[in-house]
Amino acid sequence: MRHVAIVGSGPAGYYSAEALQKSLGEGVRIDMIDRLPVPYGLIRFGVAPDHQSIKAVSRRYEKVALSPGVRFVGNVTVGRDVSVAELADLYDAVIFATGAPDDRPIGIPGDDLPGVVGSAAFVGWYNGHPEFAGLDPPLDVASAAVIGNGNVALDVARILSKTPAEFVGSDIVSHAFEALGNSAIRDIHLLGRRGPHQIQMTPKELGELGHLEDSLPKVDLADFPPEAEDSALDPGQRKSVTHLREFARLEGEKRKTIHFDFFARPLAIEGDGKAERVIVERTRLDGDGRAVGTGETYSVHAGLVVSCIGYKTPPIEGVPFDEQGGRFANQSGVIGGGLYCVGWARRGPTGTIGTNRPDGYEVAEKIAADFGEGGSTQGGAGLDRLLEERGVDVVSFDDWRRIEEAEAARARPGNPREKFVAIEEMLLARGR
Known part of the structure; x- marks a missing residue:
């Protein structure tokens, strides 16, 4: 069994997870790690609120998220709650799909x-x-x-x-x-x-x-x-x-x-x-x-x-960074040492949401080729032990669905949801 961590749960992350499933089938376990308790990244927080037809692509990501072998690990910040070195030790590959959320x-x-x-x-x-x-x-x-x-x-x-x-x-x-x-x-x-x-x-x-x-x-x-x-x-x-x-x-x-x-x-x-x-x-x-x-x-x-002149990817300790490009230093998505990147974290802030799909598939093919034989990492089980020891309040995809239901229930008439805008509110809405 192979274990892959994807840091970021926006479009680039989910397209990469989808591609890994197609490349490796039942032989891969994927953890989608996000610093927020809610998934979908750019779809939730970047796409304009009056463009609901574009936001509907999240249903495709939900299908991936609910498939066997994929987990959402929310409310976990890489670099604070767990280091890049620890992830590299726990997983066969780590993909950074963190986007470019910072303003130039x-x-x-x-x-x-x-x-x-x-x-x-x-x-x-x-x-x-x-x-x-x-x-x-x-x-x-x-x-x-x-x-x-x-x-x-x-x-x-x-x-x-x-x-x-x-x-x-x-x-x-x-x-x-x-x-x-x-x-x-x-x-x-x-x-x-x-x-x-x-x-x-x-x-x-x-x-x-x-x-x-x-x-x-x-x-x-x-x-x-x-x-x-x-x-x-x-x-x-x-x-x-x-x-x-x-x-x-x-x-x-x-x-x-x-x-x-x-x-x-x-x-x-x-x-x-x-x-x-x-x-x-x-x-x-x-x-x-x-x-x-x-x-x-x-x-x-x-x-x-x-x-509105562009964005840059924030650096993460332990990941080589291209200051001029405002992205992780990489060659066609390969950072090195089992680390990879996709989407804006790889290319810089260019292209549309759909541009991330071929990007994710290309990196998934490289990872599959790099794996070779074997596979003995701890994966999600090891991450769970670390986060529990450190008292990190992890949010699962089932938790997210309860948050989503609560947002829909509090929506203004005619609108699909009223988002929680504080992390504390999101965590309370899980109902556990």
Whole structure:
């Protein structure tokens, strides 16, 4: 029997578990170790609460979690409750699927002012992540700036723009729902260094902005290259640019406006003890498509600044780390010494949820090839003894299902769940 520990229970972790089962069949036992008492990682805490169809993929992970030979070991922090060296001794292989949950810093003057938050924190706040439930972002301001031109920036702008009625059917947590319902924000500026042809927003998500009840997307047609150049884009990008061109032609007034500020590079955030404005330099594209400054600057009023410029994986003692890449040091998912990594912890924060599936399968094949004959590690039994000796309160998948049932029972009408946002509440909801 072979024993594998997977650190992290998000998409990359479950796809890896699924792949290991297919590669090794009944000859493998898998422990999914997570620092939180609840599984699914990015699906629970990263995917926007109004995108329930995307969250439905968790049912696939549940099927893996309930299959023989797979255990969820929640509320266990690797590096605190158990060391990497101990895991390597207990298991034949250890896969790190910890994602990239930390924000990359903006790196400009004023980025530490109150009112400046990273997208991991802001998304975690409205998704009920225990670490960010108490964020309390300033929503009593007239204008917000969202730095970035990807789907995360789009999510943040959309969430800031919706009416309370538009959150029916979502699992946005109550503290965020109430705060957003009382928000004074009327202008949301999406700041991007390059132009419409360089956005990293997918067409479905971008198209949603054209159907908001009380918010109007605003784009300047002068920012576009000649329309004939759209034909050189790939089909998805061309569709996204088509949405932007349609936004530029929209007329009328709504209570809120989402401004697409293209060719806008943030230089500094200023204010009297808190964020009040972003100083922006106009840019242009050079011959290689890079944004270069023109020297012309202007200011964008913003009492809330949300940075959506990327993420990084937090290092774990005992695992080689690539500081520049913000991920574990690896070669095609192999760290060495029985250690492997998948997903954003391997590649950096790139790709979609589905990108993690082939990633997990590739690493599972490498592990199967590395195993060879034999197998004499202790696996989960040894981990259980260690955690019991150390008084760690472990959460099982059955415990999680009771937490899930309790969240569903306390949901607002029309919504699937009301998440517990404190670890203590989650542990109490187990009912044991």
